[in-house]
Amino acid sequence: MNHLATSTEPDQGSFFKQPRAVWAVAFACVIAFMGIGLVDPILKDIAAQLQATPSQVSLMFTSYMAIMGVAMLVTGVISSRIGAKRTLISGLVLIIVFAALAGSSNTVGQIVGFRAGWGLGNALFVATALSTIVTAASGSTARAIILFEAALGIGIASGPLVGGLLGEQSWRAPFFGVSCLMVIALVATSVFLPSTPPTGRRTSLLDPFRALRYPALLLTGLTAIFYNIGFFTILAAGPFALPDASIIDIGWIFFGWGLLLAFTSVFVAPLVQRLIGTVPSVITMLVLFMLDLAMIAVFTEHTPFVIAGIVLSGAFIGINNTLITEIVMGAAPVERPVASAAYSFLRFCGGAVGPYVALKLGENVGPHAPFWFGACAVLVGVVILTAGRKVVSGAHAPSTHSVAEAEAELVGDLA
Structure with a gap:
């Protein structure tokens, strides 16, 4: 067959019996998401060797996430004109080039600039990858989301470990490693993804903004801004709260964080969803994440508490990622790529702002300040989603084949 199967087909066979195209894109997702945590173990080393402050180094997150957020607005426009496969390949080529250039840099400013190009490539790839997996996977949308979140979790988990192992040789090595x-x-x-010529309506640059006119999608996106401030505060400020930890130590700590994120996103999120519902689950996880950040803020000078807080946050982030993705897919009566672009634009704005502000507060106020900042940001997200929970719940109509059911299939296949 030279076309992608649609997710509206009935579920058949094992959860793991997916077309080769799905596994190819999922593998690429793993490598793409490595880029998020890859730099964590080498942040302190880059700052020391290139004589930069923590907030200057944090701009590697800011440029990456800011460009990703803005670029998300044009991914649908590009994909609808050149097709999903060409968009994915274009994104991968950009990541290869700019990751290698970042490894060749001699100043933090150069790395920041090349990370921006890397973010552009990631935007083209990631936004298109989700819709491609949803379209190509055998079974339901919920099953496809589980697969995507599993790839995301594995990538985020392995990124810090790869960064730590390669970073022990040189801070440049992780960048070259991702490029390879x-x-x-x-x-x-x-090789494995069939040709995907443009289909359907050509989207415009205004479509994601039009999608935000739907209150449920807007409220979810606004919540995500503040949630991602907390998320990336952990990533950026965490290594600097571990002054005695080596590169590989930080790599292992964030590897544990990523493993918990991956496990909970695939196995725990559906269980929590089945017990208390989708929106209440997200609100609960946001509250727990806020309390976790507050605990790190209180005990910043006690390394065991910081390590425990970093690793534990992976559970709350993993559950949220899966359930919020499902909400977004049904929050507005628009094409999935358009909804994803609108939501991603807002959430990556939070990811861009969080690291720089958090570490600037750490420099000017004290080591506790970044985590208090993250906790307060997540609290704002809790307030927004709690106030709009009826609107979001009303728009999110669970599919006949929910994430919980998809998770049950996965457990059965693993047994």
């Missing part, structure tokens, strides 16, 4: 791995992902995507 992306070459493999590029080949796999090129």
Whole structure:
């Protein structure tokens, strides 16, 4: 077959019996999401060797996330004109080039600039990858979301470990490592993903903004801004709250964080959803994440508490990622890529702001300040979603094949 199967087909066979195209894109997703946590273990080393402050180093997150957020607005426009496969390949090529250039840099400013190009490539790839997996996977949308979140979790988990192992040799090595791995992902995507010519309506630059006119999607996106401030505060400020930890120590700590994120996103999120519902689950996890950040803020000078808080936050982030993704997919009567672009634009704005402000507060106020800032931001997200829970719940109509049911299939296949 030279076309993608649609997710509206009935579920058949094992959860793991997916077309090769799905596994190729999922593998590329793993490598793409490595880029989020890859720099964590080497942040302090880059700051020391290139004589930069923590807030200056944090701009590697800011440029990456800011460009990703803005670029998300044009991914649908590009994909609807050149097709999903060409968009994915274009994103992969950009990541390969700019990751290698970042590894060749001699100043923090150069790394920040090349991370921006990397973010552009990631935007083209990630936004298109989700809709491609949803379209190509055998079974339901919920099943496809589980697969995507699993790839996301594995990538985020392995990123810090790869960064730590390679970073012990040189802070440049993790960048070159991702570039090489992306070459493999590029080949796999090129070979296994069938040709996907443009189909349907050509989207415009205004479509994501029009989608935000739907209150449920807007409220979810606004919640995500503040949630992601907390998320990226953990990533950026966490290493600097571990002054005695080596590069590989930080790599292992964030590897534990990422493993918990991956496990909970696939196995725990559906259980929590089935017990108390989707929106109440998200609100609960946001409250727990806020309390976790507050605990780190109180005990910043006690390394065991900081490590425990960092690792534990992976559970709350993992559950939220899966359930919020499902909410977004049904929050507005628009095409999935348009809804994803609108939501991603807002959430990556939070990811861009969080690291720089958090570490600037750490420099000017004290080591506790970044985590208090993250906790307060997540609290704002709790207030927004709690106030709008009826609107969001009303718009999110659970599918006949929910995430909980997809998770039950996965557990059965693993047994």
